[in-house]
Amino acid sequence: MIVVTGATGNVGRPLVAALAAAGAQVTAVSRSKPAEWPSGIAHRRADLAEPEGLRPVLDGADALFLFPQGPADALVDVAKAGGVRRIVLLSSQGAGTRPGAYAHFAGFERAVRNSGLAWTVLRPGGFATNTLAWQESIRVNWTAAAPFGDVALPFVDPADVAEVAAKVLLGDGHAGRVYELTGPAPLTPRERAHAIGEALGVAVRFLDQSPADARAEMAAQVPGPIADATLAVLGDPLPAERRVSPDVERILGRPARSFAEWAARSAAAFE
Numbered sequence: 001m002i003v004v005t006g007a008t009g010n011v012g013r014p015l016v017a018a019l020a021a022a023g024a025q026v027t028a029v030s031r032s033k034p035a036e037w038p039s040g041i042a043h044r045r046a047d048l049a050e051p052e053g054l055r056p057v058l059d060g061a062d063a064l065f066l067f068p069q070g071p072a073d074a075l076v077d078v079a080k081a082g083g084v085r086r087i088v089l090l091s092s093q094g095a096g097t098r099p100g101a102y103a104h105f106a107g108f109e110r111a112v113r114n115s116g117l118a119w120t121v122l123r124p125g126g127f128a129t130n131t132l133a134w135q136e137s138i139r140v141n142w143t144a145a146a147p148f149g150d151v152a153l154p155f156v157d158p159a160d161v162a163e164v165a166a167k168v169l170l171g172d173g174h175a176g177r178v179y180e181l182t183g184p185a186p187l188t189p190r191e192r193a194h195a196i197g198e199a200l201g202v203a204v205r206f207l208d209q210s211p212a213d214a215r216a217e218m219a220a221q222v223p224g225p226i227a228d229a230t231l232a233v234l235g236d237p238l239p240a241e242r243r244v245s246p247d248v249e250r251i252l253g254r255p256a257r258s259f260a261e262w263a264a265r266s267a268a269a270f271e
């Protein structure tokens, strides 16, 4: 049995679907169960912040997809006690490129590396789904505001992260590996706004946002240091953050999905 935490999120949902489609026995975990949940896929409510609550869920599990929330070491201990032998961690590119700022992820990586289990770390770059922050402004007046409009980064489609995770959970040869997951090409925020407009069949106007305004918006949702680190990546990316990684294509045997593909699939979210 494979336990998927973060199971109702951008990565978790397609991962659960892919594992179930492959015939695996899956238990999906999140704090709340969505009103619409596929019948036939087990869902358990638990909070990663309270590892003891996961003990009955992980009892008898073979593998765990670990969403990086809660106390890393205690979560790994509970997984081991339940019989888990394979663990796949959803980390972040930042754990490698800016370990100081992304110490939270580095801590999770340390916990799985030291677990003695067959571990694999997934380090995605920025998600295509981050542009859902434009949902309302695109719906209301066809505009999309962001800082650093001409700085290009290879955002990854979370569906690709999920597909890689499914391969790693179901296949062999991935133990002790760290995979960096990006899209197939760097795109600027301006180009992403244009791609969403193309998918909608309308012109989406890009508005340059000041870094200070962007920080204020971000700091309402994430801790200040994370907002600062994110802005640093968006505005002044390191060469390793601009780079297109070959790992998605290597693992899936096909190119990573483009941002345009994600926008076409997600157009309804902006209407």
Ligand SMILES: NC(=O)c1ccc[n+]([C@@H]2O[C@H](COP(=O)([O-])OP(=O)(O)OC[C@H]3O[C@@H](n4cnc5c(N)ncnc54)[C@H](OP(=O)(O)O)[C@@H]3O)[C@@H](O)[C@H]2O)c1
Pocket (backbone or CB within 6 Å): 005, 006, 007, 008, 009, 010, 011, 012, 029, 030, 031, 032, 033, 046, 047, 048, 049, 067, 068, 069, 070, 090, 091, 092, 093, 124, 125, 126, 127, 130, 158
């Ligand atoms: N966005 C990016 O650009 C980016 C880049 C690299 C890495 N990442 C990492 O990827 C992760 C985000 O993945 P995502 O987009 O798939 O997430 P998401 O769409 O925000 O979904 C979060 C999932 O985790 C569950 N969850 C959250 N807190 C929980 C808790 N305390 N206990 C149990 N379940 C919990 C949520 O369900 P409930 O709320 O019902 O519990 C939901 O299923 C983050 O760790 C982020 O740092 C993101």
